Amino acid sequence: MSETHRDGETLSRAERAAKPARERQLIMKNLFVGHDRFETATEAVSRFHRPVKDGVPDFGSLFVLAGDPRTGKSYALRRYARGFPADLTGTEGIVRPVAYVDLPVGCNKSGFVTAVAGVLNAGDVTRMKVDALFGNVLNALVKQRVELLILDEVQEAFTTARPGALKDCQGLVRKILNLGTLNVAAAGLVETYGIMAADTQLEGRGGLPHHIMLPYSWDSKEERALFRLLCAEIDSRLPFAAKSGLGSQWFAARLYWVTDGIIGRLKDFTFSAGCRALNDGAERVEVGHFADAWDLIRPVGMNFNPFRDDIDQAPARVTQAKPTLQPKDPAQGAFVK
Numbered sequence: 001m002s003e004t005h006r007d008g009e010t011l012s013r014a015e016r017a018a019k020p021a022r023e024r025q026l027i028m029k030n031l032f033v034g035h036d037r038f039e040t041a042t043e044a045v046s047r048f049h050r051p052v053k054d055g056v057p058d059f060g061s062l063f064v065l066a067g068d069p070r071t072g073k074s075y076a077l078r079r080y081a082r083g084f085p086a087d088l089t090g091t092e093g094i095v096r097p098v099a100y101v102d103l104p105v106g107c108n109k110s111g112f113v114t115a116v117a118g119v120l121n122a123g124d125v126t127r128m129k130v131d132a133l134f135g136n137v138l139n140a141l142v143k144q145r146v147e148l149l150i151l152d153e154v155q156e157a158f159t160t161a162r163p164g165a166l167k168d169c170q171g172l173v174r175k176i177l178n179l180g181t182l183n184v185a186a187a188g189l190v191e192t193y194g195i196m197a198a199d200t201q202l203e204g205r206g207g208l209p210h211h212i213m214l215p216y217s218w219d220s221k222e223e224r225a226l227f228r229l230l231c232a233e234i235d236s237r238l239p240f241a242a243k244s245g246l247g248s249q250w251f252a253a254r255l256y257w258v259t260d261g262i263i264g265r266l267k268d269f270t271f272s273a274g275c276r277a278l279n280d281g282a283e284r285v286e287v288g289h290f291a292d293a294w295d296l297i298r299p300v301g302m303n304f305n306p307f308r309d310d311i312d313q314a315p316a317r318v319t320q321a322k323p324t325l326q327p328k329d330p331a332q333g334a335f336v337k
Contacts, residue, residue: 016239021278024239028274032079033233035263036226037213041065041076044211045185049098049148057097057147058183061206062173064196065187067213070264073187074102076213077150086144096120096144100152107157109168113137120144134172138179146182154188158195170199177205216261218253227261228252234270240277242284246270254306257314258294269293 011019016027048063050056067073081100088094101119104111113134114125122140123133141149151157157169176184183206186196193210197203216230217223232247245251259265270285272293277285291307298305304315 013236014241016237017241017283019239024278025275027237027239028271031234031237031267031271033230033237035072035230035233037216037263038072038076041072041211041213042080045077045080048183048185048209059147060177060180061183062177062196062202062208063183063185063206064193064208064210065185065213066190066193066210068190068215068262070262071213071215072263073213074152077152077185077187081150084148094121094144096146098148098150099141099144099146100150103151103153103156105156106162107153107169108162108165109172112157112169112172116149120146134175138175141176142179142181149176149182149184151184151186152188154186154196155192158186158188158192160195166195170202174201174205215263216256218256218261223261224252227256230263230266231255234266238270238274238285240274240282240284244285253311254290257306257311269297272296 016024019027045063045065048058048061051058065073065077078100081098084098086094086096099116099119101116103115107115110130113130116137117123117125117133117140120137120140123136125133128136140146151173158166160166173184173186176182186192190212193208193212197208202208216227218227228247228249231252235243235246238244246255255266255269259269269290273285273289276289276292280289282289287307291305294305294307302315304313306314
């Protein structure tokens with residue numbers, strides 16, 4: 001079953017609503033909306049991969065896709081990689097234009113090499129020594145004509161908490177770039193970008209171009225309009241007979257307060273409310289379903305529910321303070337607070 005069919009994008013609202021409950025549940029779980037954050041991130045990766053239309057893939061440079069958790073970095077990269085499937089039919093062996101690698105938790109040299117080797121099928125990761133396996137990785141990157149190596153969750157490898165692992169993984173990335181046949185795109189937290197930028201040898205590989213995926217804001221008319229548009233688009237794809245009005249000012253303001261404008265949280269919260277609507281046999285996801293979904297996750301000791309109470313009486317959300325970063329020199333990709 002194709003992804004497009006699985007998430008219901010090709011079905012009408014009536015067709016989605018007529019599906020069995022289990023299929024409607026999966027439509028909500030797999031729901032995809034090409035929101036503006038996703039589109040701009042995908043465009044940034046595409047420009048880095050192949051900077052000239054009808055040109056050739058770039059090589060020897062490192063790119064960073066950074067942002068807070070659940071802002072959609074991994075989803076954008078996995079979806080981009082799926083657009084370049086491996087060709088297993090060639091007479092010269094596998095051709096893999098884009099290789100996506102999810103680095104393991106607590107990644108060190110061994111974990112890094114094993115993860116990349118596993119994606120490339122570059123040797124027996126259970127028997128080979130790390131250095132020999134990495135040699136296989138370098139050979140496979142060239143032989144399989146990899147144009148773009150995507151390293152996701154790089155904060156697991158690039159962390160000052162484990163300086164030994166950090167030094168090793170920095171060295172591995174440099175050796176991959178030294179092949180001169182491919183680019184590397186690394187995705188992680190904003191603070192991880194700072195660690196990579198501090199390595200002059202990595203920063204020197206193309207000036208460290210980057211793209212920051214930010215959550216939506218409620219501080220400007222333009223951002224509010226974009227968030228309302230996203231809510232309305234999600235509403236239009238839900239597997240119910242009638243819309244819920246999620247893009248209205250009333251609904252969107254409450255969804256923003258609950259999710260902080262983070263796309264992953266918005267999808268999870270809508271899914272939770274939608275499941276309750278399915279169980280009730282409702283024709284739409286009602287306000288009460290969202291209220292019940294918030295009761296399940298609201299902080300201990302908080303009685304306020306934005307779907308039952310006046311939003312003007314909402315308490316301040318306690319969130320972790322984050323530095324506001326702005327590009328100082330786009331050519332160099334340096335940030336200042």
